[in-house]
Amino acid sequence: MTIEFAPPATRARAALAFARKALREQSTMGALVPTSRCLSRRMASMVPSAPGACVVELGAGTGAISREIGLRLGCDAVHIAVDRDPVMLAALAHRAPWARRLVGDAADLADLLRDNGIDGAHVVLSSLPWSFFPPPTRARILDQIASVLLPGGTFVTIAYRPTRLMPRARAVRAALDDTFETVIPSATTWANVPPARLYLCRHARRG
Numbered sequence: 609m610t611i612e613f614a615p616p617a618t619r620a621r622a623a624l625a626f627a628r629k630a631l632r633e634q635s636t637m638g639a640l641v642p643t644s645r646c647l648s649r650r651m652a653s654m655v656p657s658a659p660g661a662c663v664v665e666l667g668a669g670t671g672a673i674s675r676e677i678g679l680r681l682g683c684d685a686v687h688i689a690v691d692r693d694p695v696m697l698a699a700l701a702h703r704a705p706w707a708r709r710l711v712g713d714a715a716d717l718a719d720l721l722r723d724n725g726i727d728g729a730h731v732v733l734s735s736l737p738w739s740f741f742p743p744p745t746r747a748r749i750l751d752q753i754a755s756v757l758l759p760g761g762t763f764v765t766i767a768y769r770p771t772r773l774m775p776r777a778r779a780v781r782a783a784l785d786d787t788f789e790t791v792i793p794s795a796t797t798w799a800n801v802p803p804a805r806l807y808l809c810r811h812a813r814r815g
């Protein structure tokens with residue numbers, strides 16, 4: 609597999625597109641700037657380098673994490689990039705040309721994957737804005753993730769540190785605990801804006 613990295617002008621365009629949308633629709637984006645390279649790398653380190661692995665990225669946006677996933681993929685691995693915004697996802701054609709882009713809602717993940725011939729995922733990585741989802745939507749998306757994870761699979765999601773004590777962030781953590789038997793927080797990545805950590809989730813309680 610050839611991995612081509614986008615030139616600075618493409619990255620700058622992607623960052624601008626991200627900021628414009630973040631200012632217009634905070635609740636859809638949940639962040640003002642793309643995920644930092646440092647946190648993206650930490651997240652992508654969860655991608656198995658085994659041949660044929662299937663990695664699903666939720667909320668791929670303009671591709672900050674996608675390019676780091678590309679560095680980790682083994683031969684015949686599949687990278688599915690899902691976002692409900694086709695304009696954001698279009699940027700991935702340049703930044704992560706190896707990824708299969710699927711426009712759709714994470715709330716319909718199981719159908720979306722099935723309709724595209726994907727049986728399940730070894731890893732699901734999310735940068736979705738969990739705190740902005742109404743509780744039923746959040747629960748539905750988590751159920752969908754649990755249902756597509758293959759046995760032994762891992763779900764990884766970003767949690768922002770400054771808001772960690774707020775009720776909505778606590779509710780997200782509780783929903784993760786409700787969905788997975790094992791939820792492990794990583795160390796904080798201070799170089800991200802805002803500082804953030806990852807939750808590594810395994811062993812879905814139902815699926």
Ligand SMILES: C[S@@+](CC[C@H](N)C(=O)[O-])C[C@H]1O[C@@H](n2cnc3c(N)ncnc32)[C@H](O)[C@@H]1O
Pocket residue numbers: 636637638639641642643666667668669670671672673690691692693696712713714715735736737
């Ligand atoms: C914070 S941005 C993350 C973008 C990029 N992955 C990054 O880390 O910089 C969140 C992305 O999630 C997408 N999104 C929000 N709700 C979604 C949903 N229910 N299903 C799929 N994508 C969603 C938004 O369109 C946006 O591109």
